[in-house]
Amino acid sequence: MTRKTFSLALAIILLSSCKIRYSTSSGGNLNENIKTFSIEQFTNQATLGPSTIGLTFTEKLRELFQSQTKLELVSTNGDLSYEGTISNYTIQPIALQGDQTAAQNRLTISIKVIFVNQIEVKDNFEKTFSRFADYNSTQDISSVQDGLIEDIFDQLTQDIYDKTLGDW
Secondary structure (H helix, E strand, O other): OOHHHHHHHHHHHHHHOOOOEEEOOOOOEEEOOOOEEEEOOOEEOOOOOOOOHHHHHHHHHHHHHHHHOOOEEOOOOOOEEEEEEEEEEEEEEEEEOOOOOEEEEEEEEEEEEEEEEOOOHHHOEEEEEEEEEEEEOOOOHHHHHHHHHHHHHHHHHHHHHHHHHOOO
């Protein structure tokens, strides 16, 4: 076999074994048949937290997917579908001082996500994602809550994105 024939045969073998996939803007790979996504309204099942926390999280997740992918947002039954609940919103002391008062508190938020991939069903899952942010106990939670929630939601939405589209 000549060198030219060998190179051609090798190229054909390599190309025929490749799957066509396209990349999201952040580096993840998607099956070419995935065109849409839907994110149902996340509900708040936690006993604490602002009443609008489910809507806030839903919108933040939608914004991330719209900015990081070329997928079309549809109201229901997307090729990729996300739904879930805010399952936990807790505030706990974390750093006790000598007089048994807390120097810092921790806000923890957990989100239960049900992910359905209509094209690659092996990727479907139900999982709880959890993140936290600490703040000084001299601060009133109502004065720092919005900023803490935004920081936590930035982390949670990225975790969900990475789990479903980032090949992490």
